[in-house]
Amino acid sequence: MLNFDFYSPTYFAFGRDTESRVGELTKRFGGTKALVHYGQGSVIRSGLLDKVRNSLTEAGIEFVELGGVVPNPRATLVYEGIELCRREKVDFVLGIGGGSSVDSAKAIAIGVPYEGDFWKFYCGQDQPKTALPIGSIVTLAATGTEGSNSSVISNDLMGNLKCGVNSDLIRPTFSILNPELTYTVPDYHTSCGATDILSHIIERYFTNTEEVELTDLMSEAVFTRVMSAAKEALRNPEDYEARADLLWGGTLAHNNILGVGREQDWSSHRLEHALSSEFDVAHGAGLAVIVPNFMLYTINQCPARFARFAVKMFGLSATGKSDLELGKEGIKAFRAFLDEIKMPKTLADLGISREHIPRLQKAVVPNNGDLVGYFQPLDKDDVIKIFELSL
Amino acid sequence: MLNFDFYSPTYFAFGRDTESRVGELTKRFGGTKALVHYGQGSVIRSGLLDKVRNSLTEAGIEFVELGGVVPNPRATLVYEGIELCRREKVDFVLGIGGGSSVDSAKAIAIGVPYEGDFWKFYCGQDQPKTALPIGSIVTLAATGTEGSNSSVISNDLMGNLKCGVNSDLIRPTFSILNPELTYTVPDYHTSCGATDILSHIIERYFTNTEEVELTDLMSEAVFTRVMSAAKEALRNPEDYEARADLLWGGTLAHNNILGVGREQDWSSHRLEHALSSEFDVAHGAGLAVIVPNFMLYTINQCPARFARFAVKMFGLSATGKSDLELGKEGIKAFRAFLDEIKMPKTLADLGISREHIPRLQKAVVPNNGDLVGYFQPLDKDDVIKIFELSL
Numbered sequence: 001m002l003n004f005d006f007y008s009p010t011y012f013a014f015g016r017d018t019e020s021r022v023g024e025l026t027k028r029f030g031g032t033k034a035l036v037h038y039g040q041g042s043v044i045r046s047g048l049l050d051k052v053r054n055s056l057t058e059a060g061i062e063f064v065e066l067g068g069v070v071p072n073p074r075a076t077l078v079y080e081g082i083e084l085c086r087r088e089k090v091d092f093v094l095g096i097g098g099g100s101s102v103d104s105a106k107a108i109a110i111g112v113p114y115e116g117d118f119w120k121f122y123c124g125q126d127q128p129k130t131a132l133p134i135g136s137i138v139t140l141a142a143t144g145t146e147g148s149n150s151s152v153i154s155n156d157l158m159g160n161l162k163c164g165v166n167s168d169l170i171r172p173t174f175s176i177l178n179p180e181l182t183y184t185v186p187d188y189h190t191s192c193g194a195t196d197i198l199s200h201i202i203e204r205y206f207t208n209t210e211e212v213e214l215t216d217l218m219s220e221a222v223f224t225r226v227m228s229a230a231k232e233a234l235r236n237p238e239d240y241e242a243r244a245d246l247l248w249g250g251t252l253a254h255n256n257i258l259g260v261g262r263e264q265d266w267s268s269h270r271l272e273h274a275l276s277s278e279f280d281v282a283h284g285a286g287l288a289v290i291v292p293n294f295m296l297y298t299i300n301q302c303p304a305r306f307a308r309f310a311v312k313m314f315g316l317s318a319t320g321k322s323d324l325e326l327g328k329e330g331i332k333a334f335r336a337f338l339d340e341i342k343m344p345k346t347l348a349d350l351g352i353s354r355e356h357i358p359r360l361q362k363a364v365v366p367n368n369g370d371l372v373g374y375f376q377p378l379d380k381d382d383v384i385k386i387f388e389l390s391l
Numbered sequence: 392m393l394n395f396d397f398y399s400p401t402y403f404a405f406g407r408d409t410e411s412r413v414g415e416l417t418k419r420f421g422g423t424k425a426l427v428h429y430g431q432g433s434v435i436r437s438g439l440l441d442k443v444r445n446s447l448t449e450a451g452i453e454f455v456e457l458g459g460v461v462p463n464p465r466a467t468l469v470y471e472g473i474e475l476c477r478r479e480k481v482d483f484v485l486g487i488g489g490g491s492s493v494d495s496a497k498a499i500a501i502g503v504p505y506e507g508d509f510w511k512f513y514c515g516q517d518q519p520k521t522a523l524p525i526g527s528i529v530t531l532a533a534t535g536t537e538g539s540n541s542s543v544i545s546n547d548l549m550g551n552l553k554c555g556v557n558s559d560l561i562r563p564t565f566s567i568l569n570p571e572l573t574y575t576v577p578d579y580h581t582s583c584g585a586t587d588i589l590s591h592i593i594e595r596y597f598t599n600t601e602e603v604e605l606t607d608l609m610s611e612a613v614f615t616r617v618m619s620a621a622k623e624a625l626r627n628p629e630d631y632e633a634r635a636d637l638l639w640g641g642t643l644a645h646n647n648i649l650g651v652g653r654e655q656d657w658s659s660h661r662l663e664h665a666l667s668s669e670f671d672v673a674h675g676a677g678l679a680v681i682v683p684n685f686m687l688y689t690i691n692q693c694p695a696r697f698a699r700f701a702v703k704m705f706g707l708s709a710t711g712k713s714d715l716e717l718g719k720e721g722i723k724a725f726r727a728f729l730d731e732i733k734m735p736k737t738l739a740d741l742g743i744s745r746e747h748i749p750r751l752q753k754a755v756v757p758n759n760g761d762l763v764g765y766f767q768p769l770d771k772d773d774v775i776k777i778f779e780l781s782l
Contacts, residue, residue: 001635003406008399014651015394214616214636214643221608229605244392244652245605252605257648260405261635 001212001261008255010147011174014248018176019051019137022094023059025174026135031092033062034135035085037105039069039097043139048181052096052137064088069097072162072276072283073104075119075155081108082118085132094135095172099143102136106151106170109134122153122163131169137176140185141246142193142284144200144254146175154277162277177251179243187234190246191341192284194230197250198223198334199287203266204259206298206305206375212261219258220312222249227313230341267373268294271386274363281350288343289350292335293389296328298376303327309334347390357387392603392652399646401538402565405639409567410442410528413485414450416565417526422483424453425526426476428496430460430488434530439572443487443528455479460488463553463667463674464495466510466546472499473509476523485526486563490534493527497542497561500525513544513554522560528567531576532637533584533675535591535645537566545668553668568642570634578625581637582732583675585621588641589614589725590678594657595650597689597696597766603652610649611703613640618704621732658764659685662777665754672741679734680741683726684780687719689767694718700725738781748778 011029013021026034036052043049044067056063066081085093085108093112095105110128111118120126138146145151149171152164185193201223205216226249232242252258268291275286299306303323310316310330318326335345344350352360364372364383371377378386402420404412417425427443434440435458447454457472476484476499484503486496501519502509511517529537536542540562543555576584592614596607617640623633643649659682666677690697694714701707701721709717726736735741743751755763755774762768769777 001406001632003409004403006403006405007401009402010398011400012395012397014397015392018394211632213632214613214620214640217612217616218609218643221612222605225605225608241392241602241604248651249605252609260639 002209002263004260006256006260007168008147008171008257010172010255012147012177012251013174014177016178016180018178019048019181020055022052022135022137022176023055023057023061025176026056026061026092026094027059029092029133029135029173031061031133031135033088033090034092034094035081035090035105035108036063036065036094036096037069037081037101037108038065038067039101040067042184043097046181046184048096048137048139052094064090069101069104071098071100072154072160072280073100075153075157078104078107078111078118078153082111085112091132092135093132094137096137098138098140099145102138102145102172103143103151103153105134105136106145107153110165110167110170119155121165121167122155128165128167128169133173134170135174135176136172137181138247139181140189140193141182141243141250142196144197144250146172146177147251147255152273160277160280162273175251177247179240179247182243182247183238185237187342189282190230190233190237191343192282193250194226194246194341195284195288195338195343197226197246197253199268199291200253201258202291202295203268204262204264205309206265206295206302207262208302208375209262215258215261216308222252222258223313225249226253227337234341263374265373265375267375267378270364270372271383274360275350275352278356278359278363279350279352285344285350288338289345289347289390290386292331292338293386295331295334297382297386297389299324299327299331301376306330347387354388354391357384360387393600393654395651397647397651398559399538399562399648401563401646403538403568403642404565405568407569407571409569410439410572411446413443413526413528413567414446414448414452416567417447417452417483417485418450420483420524420526420564422452422524422526424479424481425483425485426472426481426496426499427454427456427485427487428460428472428492428499429456429458430492431458433575434488437572437575439487439528439530443485455481460492460495462489462491463545463551463671464491466544466548469495469498469502469509469544473502476503482523483526484523485528487528489529489531490536493529493536493563494534494542494544496525496527497536498544501556501558501561510546512556512558513546519556519558519560524564525561526565526567527563528572529638530572531580531584532573532634532641533587535588535641537563537568538642538646543664551668551671553664566642568638570631570638573634573638574629576628578733580673581621581624581628582734583673584641585617585637585732586675586679586729586734588617588637588644590659590682591644592649593682593686594659595653595655596700597656597686597693598653599693599766600653606649606652607699613643613649614704616640617644618728625732654765656764656766658766658769661755661763662774665751666741666743669747669750669754670741670743676735676741679729680736680738680781681777683722683729684777686722686725688773688777688780690715690718690722692767697721738778745779745782748775751778
């Protein structure tokens with residue numbers, strides 16, 4: 001087990017009707033005037049926005065609103081939010097909706113007190129030193145941004161360049177998670193979300209660190225339950241327990257409790273970000289194509305680890321098989337699960353073909369000699385080969 | 392799954408040599424003058440205290456010291472610590488050692504800014520509203536106090552009455568966990584610690600809440616690993632991975648990540664507190680006697696849950712058995728594990744006999760009509776019967 005720091009200070013309020021506590025929680029954590037930041041129609045149609053307004057009003061919290069966040073959230077709206085918060089002297093930023101609204105809220109929260117351009121944090125030119133506190137109400141089980149230290153923004157002023165920032169300052173002060181708010185998520189996005197959650201576990205699971213038994217067992221517990229819960233939620237979108245375990249599983253998959261003590265490898269996410277920034281595909285759908293092929297490409301790095309994956313995640317029998325054979329069966333079983341929840345299999349399914357690969361490769365490794373990831377550091381040629389495997 | 396709030400804001404620094412970061416972390420979290428609060432000889436003999444002094448000095452943190460914490464920590468020393476902190480204008484309390492030092496540090500941290508007698512928090516007459524920040528360096532895998540909201544103190548001015556307080560204000564601001572610091576723990580206390588950890592999971596696991604699949608799977612992951620790690624640490628006290636999983640498992644077992652979504656039942660702890668306050672036995676040793684008998688006594692409350700315990704924790708086969716039969720086999724297997732790690736089996740092993748039961752019962756349920764616990768609320772007669780089963 002490697003040395004680690006673990007820090008997940010977010011206050012989570014989980015369960016039915018918890019969205020009505022947003023005013024109380026904003027007040028408890030020192031907010032007096034909030035930005036209510038949200039996406040498009042669904043938050044309004046479902047009545048959630050009205051509930052938020054009522055709760056804030058009851059708690060005596062003033063607020064201003066900024067809607068219009070889109071999937072793969074855009075820098076332009078972040079700039080607008082920063083200006084609005086400064087003008088209105090907002091001291092608390094609330095992101096309401098899917099992961100995009102929260103990621104956008106995080107960008108605003110670090111942008112408001114910063115003298116420079118917030119994008120500097122995303123392109124690695126500076127690190128945030130202070131931030132407004134953030135609250136979230138999440139309506140999709142997927143990104144885990146409600147408990148994570150990360151935010152990803154697409155810069156529409158720079159050809160949709162998709163970049164991320166990691167900082168403990170953007171872990172939400174509180175997050176509200178009501179499984180019932182996810183009942184109306186369309187099947188396709190339930191599946192995309194589950195794929196994103198499983199990928200967050202996989203990116204942490206494949207490691208060269210030898211001994212991480214406790215973290216492994218916990219990862220396997222969450223992974224297997226997220227798979228079964230996804231299938232249950234697709235069968236019955238109003239299955240509370242399935243929706244609850246998906247939602248909480250999504251949080252646990254990305255607040256790093258399942259990553260401690262290990263090296264981690266985020267190559268699949270890096271490769272997928274090229275897909276979603278260049279072609280605006282849903283993040284989970286892109287991962288469904290990339291992750292199994294990344295696994296196939298890197299299996300020789302540590303076949304024993306893939307063999308464990310096969311046994312623990314899918315209950316496959318090890319009898320008479322080499323680690324490599326068993327590991328490949330595990331990847332096949334994972335792919336079969338993705339088929340079952342109707343996730344795309346190939347780049348072609350996403351409307352991407354061989355001719356696009358140079359552009360995708362350039363988005364992942366812009367310069368010769370660049371390397372991505374730790375488990376198996378990938379150079380330009382490796383990245384091209386994984387995209388080719390995914391065709 | 393029941394609605395829940397989950398809050399574990401502690402910053403954990405885990406791994407080799409992390410104790411040398413105590414100065415840096417105290418400074419990062421705003422401390423300028425610390426109380427270094429510790430136990431008896433081992434912290435000095437091991438050189439840990441010197442490392443702490445050096446680290447604080449290097450970081451420019453002033454400090455005063457107060458040693459002498461004993462197992463089942465006493466109120467008298469808490470009063471002394473409170474006075475010292477006020478006199479010296481201390482703004483950060485560091486608990487160094489086993490759970491007792493940290494629990495005592497917690498009591499001091501809520502006592503310093505309080506006008507009244509700190510004991511009011513422990514006997515339920517008041518709730519803390521503010522506290523000094525707390526840091527911990529833990530040298531024993533057991534109580535989980537490094538991440539928990541609880542502290543237990545024995546009032547030596549009131550016949551060693553043992554009482555606890557729960558408040559988010561006493562979750563440590565940071566905790567430092569170095570598995571190597573636990574290498575020298577004697578076998579008996581390694582076993583007591585493991586028993587305490589497992590009991591923290593059991594108290595949360597037996598529930599009338601029907602659906603808590605994700606929390607169950609995670610609980611089972613930690614429980615089974617803590618059992619195997621305990622055996623490995625007893626075989627080889629310097630097995631880093633075993634010590635690491637015990638230590639981190641102890642934290643996870645009691646920061647409530649394994650309790651969310653369920654009702655919880657803390658009867659076994661209540662019964663054991665009578666043993667340790669009346670007879671000063673080691674907490675884990677007392678639990679080893681009480682918990683299996685509590686389980687036997689309450690099995691009819693929910694046999695299916697005990698059957699799951701048997702299958703998931705001990706891999707027992709369900710074939711051809713009723714839930715009740717299987718559940719009893721599971722309790723037997725747990726008892727066999729406790730035998731293997733050389734934990735006491737009966738009250739007699741602790742020097743306690745039938746004549747003491749009325750006194751013990753009175754410590755648990757002082758008044759007729761009092762009830763303890765949720766899973767199966769226990770009255771006076773139930774408590775007597777569980778002590779009798781334990782003779």
